[in-house]
Amino acid sequence: MNGSLQQDVNQETFTLNLGPQHPATHGVLRVKLVMDGEYIVEAEPVLGYIHRMHEKMGENRTWAQFLPNCGRMDYLSALSYNHGYVAAVERAAAIEVPERAEYLRVITVELNRISSHLLWFGAFVLDLGGFTPLLYAFDDREQILDLLESVTGSRLTYCYFRFGGVYNDIDDSFITGTREFIKRLRRRLPMYDALVTKNIILIKRLKDIGPISQDMARRYGATGPVARGSGINYDVRKHEPYSVYSEFDFDIPVYQEGDSMARYMVRMDEMEQSMRIIEQALDKLPDGEIQPKKAIKMVKPEKGDYYHAVEAARGSFGVRIVSDGSNSAYRLKLRSPTYSNLSLFGEAAKGMLLPDALALMGSLDLVIPEIDR
Amino acid sequence: MLLAKIKEELKSLYDDIDIQESAEVEEAAAEEAEAPPVVEEGAEAVSEQGDVKEEEPVTKASPPGPREADYKSKGYHLDVALPPEKVVAAAEILSRENFFIEAITGVDWIDEQQLEVVYDFNHFEELCRVAIRTRTDRSNPEVPTISHIYQGANWHERETHDFFGIKFSGHPNLEPLLLPEDADFHPLLKDFKA
Numbered sequence: 001m002n003g004s005l006q007q008d009v010n011q012e013t014f015t016l017n018l019g020p021q022h023p024a025t026h027g028v029l030r031v032k033l034v035m036d037g038e039y040i041v042e043a044e045p046v047l048g049y050i051h052r053m054h055e056k057m058g059e060n061r062t063w064a065q066f067l068p069n070c071g072r073m074d075y076l077s078a079l080s081y082n083h084g085y086v087a088a089v090e091r092a093a094a095i096e097v098p099e100r101a102e103y104l105r106v107i108t109v110e111l112n113r114i115s116s117h118l119l120w121f122g123a124f125v126l127d128l129g130g131f132t133p134l135l136y137a138f139d140d141r142e143q144i145l146d147l148l149e150s151v152t153g154s155r156l157t158y159c160y161f162r163f164g165g166v167y168n169d170i171d172d173s174f175i176t177g178t179r180e181f182i183k184r185l186r187r188r189l190p191m192y193d194a195l196v197t198k199n200i201i202l203i204k205r206l207k208d209i210g211p212i213s214q215d216m217a218r219r220y221g222a223t224g225p226v227a228r229g230s231g232i233n234y235d236v237r238k239h240e241p242y243s244v245y246s247e248f249d250f251d252i253p254v255y256q257e258g259d260s261m262a263r264y265m266v267r268m269d270e271m272e273q274s275m276r277i278i279e280q281a282l283d284k285l286p287d288g289e290i291q292p293k294k295a296i297k298m299v300k301p302e303k304g305d306y307y308h309a310v311e312a313a314r315g316s317f318g319v320r321i322v323s324d325g326s327n328s329a330y331r332l333k334l335r336s337p338t339y340s341n342l343s344l345f346g347e348a349a350k351g352m353l354l355p356d357a358l359a360l361m362g363s364l365d366l367v368i369p370e371i372d373r
Numbered sequence: 374m375l376l377a378k379i380k381e382e383l384k385s386l387y388d389d390i391d392i393q394e395s396a397e398v399e400e401a402a403a404e405e406a407e408a409p410p411v412v413e414e415g416a417e418a419v420s421e422q423g424d425v426k427e428e429e430p431v432t433k434a435s436p437p438g439p440r441e442a443d444y445k446s447k448g449y450h451l452d453v454a455l456p457p458e459k460v461v462a463a464a465e466i467l468s469r470e471n472f473f474i475e476a477i478t479g480v481d482w483i484d485e486q487q488l489e490v491v492y493d494f495n496h497f498e499e500l501c502r503v504a505i506r507t508r509t510d511r512s513n514p515e516v517p518t519i520s521h522i523y524q525g526a527n528w529h530e531r532e533t534h535d536f537f538g539i540k541f542s543g544h545p546n547l548e549p550l551l552l553p554e555d556a557d558f559h560p561l562l563k564d565f566k567a
Contacts, residue, residue, distance in 0.1 A: 335475055
């Protein structure tokens with residue numbers, strides 16, 4: 001004990017535990033920090049506090065029984081996870097999805113993406129010391145939760161998609177409600193812009209803070225707004241079009257700076273793009289079935305392995321399936337985006353001031369249950 | 374275009390494997406599992422024949438060589454089966470071509486007494502998903518680390534070590550990541566009992 005204490009004195013560094021119970025870590029993440037005064041010498045995230053072994057659960061229950069698990073990983077954009085999983089199984093078992101069902105998937109996933117970004121926006125500004133925007137953001141997000149509740153039956157841990165379709169059709173009140181919500185959010189976003197984005201305190205906290213280079217994103221496999229904030233034009237919806245995304249006209253916001261402000265701007269701009277997708281999907285929404293005519297009772301993908309990726313709110317969510325031809329997975333690998341995004345924190349936070357590192361951490365948009373799975 | 378280029382580059386990794394196979398046939402017995410002589414389109418052939426061969430393993434160890442996969446049904450473009458000692462060289466080639474790392478994971482082939490490690494790579498500019506796979510003996514699973522090339526592999530390898538007990542030699546910190554720090558079990562092994 002004396003030895004280690006002595007060494008610390010000589011180096012004038014000390015160890016600081018951030019979390020696992022700390023508001024800025026949004027759940028149960030712990031970061032072991034070696035500090036030199038206010039500056040970070042080393043930062044090592046410690047994971048696993050909420051690890052539930054979803055991948056094992058995928059092996060010991062049937063394909064369909066695993067569906068509710070998807071909403072319990074990234075609980076803020078549960079529908080993206082639903083989408084990734086059902087799309088992977090549909091690819092493996094060669095299940096056709098009616099067009100209307102794909103449209104409904106896109107509409108609800110994009111609504112979910114906006115609600116996820118709104119919550120991130122509020123929580124991120126809260127991390128930086130601004131309390132009020134959180135209340136505004138939750139007010140808007142509440143509208144989405146009501147809309148999604150009316151069609152999926154739940155407000156957070158959705159389990160709306162089925163193999164070959166969705167379980168419930170939307171009605172007219174959902175369509176008018178969604179259009180009204182888009183109108184409302186389009187009025188609110190300029191207010192957020194004036195109130196928060198142009199706020200000099202926010203700019204000083206984020207500009208040039210926590211730079212992530214393109215090479216760093218590549219070496220760590222960072223995707224989503226983290227990569228796009230570093231000038232990487234990578235969005236699975238465009239890069240590897242799945243579902244019916246190729247039928248919509250939307251842009252991928254990309255910022256070159258690589259700092260926390262860039263990642264902030266990417267997400268703020270993405271909300272408008274998601275609204276554009278929803279509007280087009282509602283305009284073009286085809287009639288027809290929402291599930292295959294012949295009900296799928298048993299899913300038995302052919303032997304072999306399959307991969308499917310979707311763009312979740314935080315980046316590329318990938319599902320790797322190994323099937324032995326039976327009614328449950330032989331191996332189910334879930335590649336969660338935040339896991340890779342957070343893994344670069346140790347390198348990126350080196351030499352930063354502690355409060356700046358918290359701004360960096362907030363700009364990564366962490367969801368711990370998704371990292372730990 | 375990228376696909377053809379990377380396929381060509383990865384082919385160079387097999388130059389000495391062919392020589393080895395013809396030169397030391399007897400000694401290759403241990404390596405045979407990783408590089409079975411010629412198994413053409415193993416998995417597909419089995420599944421097409423349906424129920425006749427119930428005893429066949431789920432998927433056979435892929436034959437060596439970068440093989441193009443049917444992207445639409447599989448979700449990846451290139452399937453590269455390598456012996457463990459070639460993985461680092463493959464990662465170096467992919468890194469040179471600016472691929473990014475998507476994930477690393479394991480599969481327990483208990484019937485064949487082997488553990489497989491699968492590496493998924495993709496490219497930011499052009500869609501090209503490359504799956505590198507390698508098999509190692511289940512009783513002493515060891516694969517060299519690629520965390521010095523792809524720093525993101527650090528956590529993926531630690532996780533794979535957690536779940537399967539696969540040792541990544543040269544890894545700077547192969548401590549449990551998601552499991553408790555004193556965990557001495559590997560939950561994704563097929564013979565794991567809670």
